[in-house]
Amino acid sequence: MAPEDMTRSWDNGPLIIEGVLTTLNEDGTVNIAPMGPRVAFDSRMMLLRPFQTSRSFGNIMRSGEAVFHITDDVLLMARAAIGKLTPRPEVEAVPSSGCYRLVDTCRWFLLKVDSTDLSADRAELTMRVATEGRIREFAGFNRAKHAVIEAAILATRVGILSREDIERQLVPLHSWVKKTGGPREHDALEILVNYLHECWNGAGGAKEQQDECSAS
Secondary structure (H helix, E strand, O other): OOHHHHHHHHHOOOEEOOEEEEEEOOOOOEEEEEEOOEEEHHHOEEEEOOEOOOHHHHHHHHHOEEEEEEOOOHHHHHHHHOOOOOOOOOEEEOOOOOOEEEOOOOEEEEEEEEEEEOOOOEOEEEEEEEEEEEOOOOOOOOHHHHHHHHHHHHHOOEOOEOHHHHHHHHHHHHHHHHHHOOHHHHHHHHHHHHHHHHHHOOOOOOOOOOOOOOOO
């Protein structure tokens, strides 16, 4: 399918999958960031929309490739969203590429750049799936996991949304995690809330060159 046909399909109802993207930094280290591409599994294409100031964008433009992961580890996604990845998750090299993938993930996709649109602050990178792998089963749908993802997206909106708006949207998320979450979901929400308060109290700041969790 031609890129222009894909764009029409996405515009009519994009399926956005929240996950984790790995790219290779110029110094050889692995950058790990949340990413919510628009996906079209039938044509093996994904549309990434990172800000052009983000590290993921720079790495993709330099190397032409990235690895997108589907994972149920929302603690990892929360830590990646706010740049607190210590200890760092284990990675391993993807054969026949310069990329690395997460060892603990459900599915991974090696992506290659097909076309680019750099006319806006958020680039549009149409990428094709070069190869993929399945590591373990997805844990299943859970309201607490979804709540953490929403909270992680809110954490990337510091400086964009008001504190009052973010706090209002957090209220139901606390309830969902309390009712349906396990230890990792509770830990994930706690570090996100602590991060938000650090930002609001002037003890921290929004992660530099942040990648948006969601492409919407």
